[in-house]
Amino acid sequence: MREIVIASGKGGTGKTFIASNLTYYISQILGRPCTGVDADAEAPDLALALGDYVEIYSREEVYESRKASIDYDKCNLCMMCQSVCRFYAITIEEDRPVIIEEYCEGCGACGLVCPTEAITYRTVRTGYIIYGVTRHGARIVTSDLEVSGRNTGHLVYLAREKAKQVGNVEYIVIDAAPGIGCPVISSIVGANLLIICVEPTPQSFNGCCRLINVADTVKIPYRVIINKYDLNREFTEKIERELGNNVIGRVPYSREIVKSYADLTPLLATSSTLKRDLEQIMSEIVKVSS
Numbered sequence: 001m002r003e004i005v006i007a008s009g010k011g012g013t014g015k016t017f018i019a020s021n022l023t024y025y026i027s028q029i030l031g032r033p034c035t036g037v038d039a040d041a042e043a044p045d046l047a048l049a050l051g052d053y054v055e056i057y058s059r060e061e062v063y064e065s066r067k068a069s070i071d072y073d074k075c076n077l078c079m080m081c082q083s084v085c086r087f088y089a090i091t092i093e094e095d096r097p098v099i100i101e102e103y104c105e106g107c108g109a110c111g112l113v114c115p116t117e118a119i120t121y122r123t124v125r126t127g128y129i130i131y132g133v134t135r136h137g138a139r140i141v142t143s144d145l146e147v148s149g150r151n152t153g154h155l156v157y158l159a160r161e162k163a164k165q166v167g168n169v170e171y172i173v174i175d176a177a178p179g180i181g182c183p184v185i186s187s188i189v190g191a192n193l194l195i196i197c198v199e200p201t202p203q204s205f206n207g208c209c210r211l212i213n214v215a216d217t218v219k220i221p222y223r224v225i226i227n228k229y230d231l232n233r234e235f236t237e238k239i240e241r242e243l244g245n246n247v248i249g250r251v252p253y254s255r256e257i258v259k260s261y262a263d264l265t266p267l268l269a270t271s272s273t274l275k276r277d278l279e280q281i282m283s284e285i286v287k288v289s290s
């Protein structure tokens with residue numbers, strides 16, 4: 001089984017476009033058993049890019065977040081809890097501390113300083129792991145974070161594990177969250193290949209370099225795709241000079257891509273003039289991952 005992660009150091013650089021087309025390419029064009037994992041739990045849209053779910057096989061709730069609550073019968077109104085809360089999750093109303101649940105990270109600091117043991121914690125739903133099949137025939141596992149849920153990366157871990165359990169799987173394509181935070185590390189560790197999507201801008205290239213540092217740290221091979229390369233050819237050439245053979249493809253800015261995305265259809269399922277070039281990039285990704 002091969003796990004291929006699609007990531008970007010910054011949001012909006014086209015990683016879901018690449019992840020959805022790669023999932024489609026492996027499962028529908030190569031005909032190999034492949035499951036996509038949406039690991040961008042805060043804003044999942046991989047299933048949508050593949051036509052949206054037409055059948056959901058399972059929807060599991062995940063409980064791992066904690067929220068503080070105050071027993072006012074025990075509270076002596078010392079307000080020490082408010083003074084230690086780094087997340088501004090305790091406010092004062094009518095001279096007593098009140099927890100704002102949406103801000104509470106469940107860190108436990110308030111309970112540690114409370115002199116009367118008035119603070120307790122309850123476990124709340126973090127989100128869901130959803131598994132189903134989309135209109136374009138792709139099997140997708142989605143990690144879906146609850147509003148104000150704690151995005152520790154565990155949800156991503158659970159989504160990856162689910163993908164390994166859903167029958168015959170030869171390839172898993174992981175659409176990671178943007179950035180280099182905990183959910184991204186959780187997507188990358190143990191994978192076989194990292195594909196970094198970058199646009200020809202200094203901001204995007206900076207994010208790409210940060211991800212390369214992560215890949216080097218966790219010792220995972222990486223390759224880079226330059227998206228919308230024609231919007232700044234000079235900067236594209238600079239990226240190619242700096243990253244050499246690690247750049248395995250260029251994707252132009254195109255209304256056809258925008259349209260396919262808006263139509264919830266992977267470009268490879270259309271008659272686009274860009275299809276052949278994109279197939280070559282997908283083929284190269286599969287080859288490098290083997």
Ligand code: SF4
Pocket residue numbers: 067068084085086087088089090099103104105106107108109110111
């Ligand atoms: S658990 Fe942490 S975040 Fe929540 S109210 Fe207490 S100190 Fe604030």
Ligand code: SF4
Pocket residue numbers: 070074075076077078079080081082097110113114115116117118119
């Ligand atoms: S630290 Fe405990 S006793 Fe003091 S105000 Fe907060 S809940 Fe009440």
